[in-house]
Amino acid sequence: MTLRSPSVAPNSITRRRFGALVAGAAVLGAPALRAQGNRLVLGQSAAFTGPAAQLGIQFHAGAKLCFDALNAQGGVAGQRIEIRQLDDGYEPERCVENTRKLLADDAFALFGYIGTPTSLAALPLATRDGAPFIAPFTGAMGLRQPFNKLAFHLRASYNDETALIVRQLTNLGLNKIAVFYQNDSYGKAGLDGVTLALAARNLKPVATATVERNSVDVAQAVANINAARPDAVVQISAYKSCAAYIRAARAAGYGGTFYNVSFVGTQALADELGKEGAGVVVSQVVPTPYSAARPIAREFLDAIAKGGNQVQPNFSSMEGYLAARLFAEGLRRAGGRATREALIAGLEAIGDHSIGGFAVSLGANDHVASSFVELSMLTGDGRVRT
Incomplete structure (x- = not known):
């Protein structure tokens, strides 16, 4: 750490001035400078x-x-x-x-x-x-x-995002909502948000299933959730695993809709899915960069x-x-x-x-x-x- 005064050259600093600088640093705390x-x-x-x-x-x-x-x-x-x-x-x-x-x-x-x-x-x-x-x-x-x-x-928080997602789904009459989430603090935070929003409507997730962080092993999750025949699946994971889930769920016959929170990485998810991305919904916490409005x-x-x-x-x-x-x-x-x-x-x-x-x-x-x-x-x- 370097303590500098613009009015005193480093080689000409006095003992009194040095003591004052050290005392000042002690008052402020070392991390301040x-x-x-x-x-x-x-x-x-x-x-x-x-x-x-x-x-x-x-x-x-x-x-x-x-x-x-x-x-x-x-x-x-x-x-x-x-x-x-x-x-x-x-x-x-x-x-x-x-x-x-x-x-x-x-x-x-x-x-x-x-x-x-x-x-x-x-x-x-x-x-x-x-x-x-x-x-x-x-x-x-x-x-x-x-x-x-x-x-x-x-x-905004994941609670804010999931509240909007649940409101949109239930307003459309889609009340059978499942949650596919990453098995860590991120996924659980999103699951908590969905559960909280559903509870306000006297609803619960009809099914939940997980994927490990940095993994695309989604086969068991697809089987568990598809068995519940949900109207929609809310996804709380990153783009690779969410794309893998969407492909596998559709290949297994699922015809419902998919909703994601912003962390998924919207453009990365679109790039992963290509044509298979049509109709996938993502909540956003910043304005769109695609319009100059x-x-x-x-x-x-x-x-x-x-x-x-x-x-x-x-x-x-x-x-x-x-x-x-x-x-x-x-x-x-x-x-x-x-x-x-x-x-x-x-x-x-x-x-x-x-x-x-x-x-x-x-x-x-x-x-x-x-x-x-x-x-x-x-x-x-x-x-x-x-």
């Missing part, structure tokens, strides 16, 4: 390989697109923002190892972690280090309750064009872009003080705010920026309609 010159390094552990790789790749691409554009304009409050990315393959143990490395290397904050099991494993380490944990790509309530002063969420979508598409069209516009990259915009707004409101405490205060000072027409709200006692949820549908030609 993480800015490296005029550069802030954010640490991101995410899946960049394996069956969930597109989630990490696309989120990172969208966030980097935003930060690169801001850096080209001189940064935010004089600070250039960089992301140091480490691959965890969507496995908690690897995420823990990565997080320890990032914190040991003085990451200013942790940003854009992908997934519930990985984020749940990392958050205690961030808390112990005093590192802000910003915009994890998960809607699990376990990361939101109890309230953590260091955790800030961009997206909202200012944020126009801004995003314009940034992609100016960046040489190297980023694919999809919901995952849009979420990364919005997460970067939220971070930058918090840093701007920190008033040029590049400390963790100032960033937290800056994020909490955002209050009710619009990011290109996307409403966010943060405060001292509310670190969930958005409850936006809408439904989209795959069209079968690789596109997504909202």
Whole structure:
């Protein structure tokens, strides 16, 4: 860690000045001073390989697109923002190892972690280090309750998503609802959301079945759920396993509908399924990037064009872009003080705010920026309609 004063050359620092700096650091706490010159390094552990790789790749691409554009304009409050990315393959143990490395290397904050099991494993380490944990790509309530002063969420919760899905299905008279879910904290968070929404209507899942994380072994799950003859199957997993389930269920004679929460990776699911994706529904927690109706979508598409069209516009990259915009707004409101405490205060000072027409709200006692949820549908030609 380097303590620098712009008015005193490093070689001419006095003993009194050195003592004052050390005392100041003690008051602030060592984790507070993480800015490296005029550069802030954010640490991101995410899946960049394996069956969930597109989630990490696309989120990172969208966030980097935003930060690169801001850096080209001189940064935010004089600070250039960089992301140091480490691959965890969507496995908690690897995420823990990565997080320890990032914190040991003085990451200013942790940003854009992908997934519930990985984020749940990392958050205690961030808390112990005093590192802000910003915009994890998960809607699990376990990361939101109890309230953590260091955790800030961009997206709506899985409870919000599953409530909309269940409302849509029951409004259509489809009450026999099954749940196919990943056998970990992510899948169970989604199952809890569906169960809660059904219970409000005096209903229960007609069947449930699981798949292991990073697996596409779905045969038993298909057999168990198909036997219950559900009207619809709500899927709480990543795109590879959800695509495998849809194919296998249809091959076994299932003719009902499939609903997914946003974490599935919408474009990745569409790419996996191709024509077989027609009619599959996915809930979304950020605005569509495929239409220029909202200012944020126009801004995003314009940034992609100016960046040489190297980023694919999809919901995952849009979420990364919005997460970067939220971070930058918090840093701007920190008033040029590049400390963790100032960033937290800056994020909490955002209050009710619009990011290109996307409403966010943060405060001292509310670190969930958005409850936006809408439904989209795959069209079968690789596109997504909202």
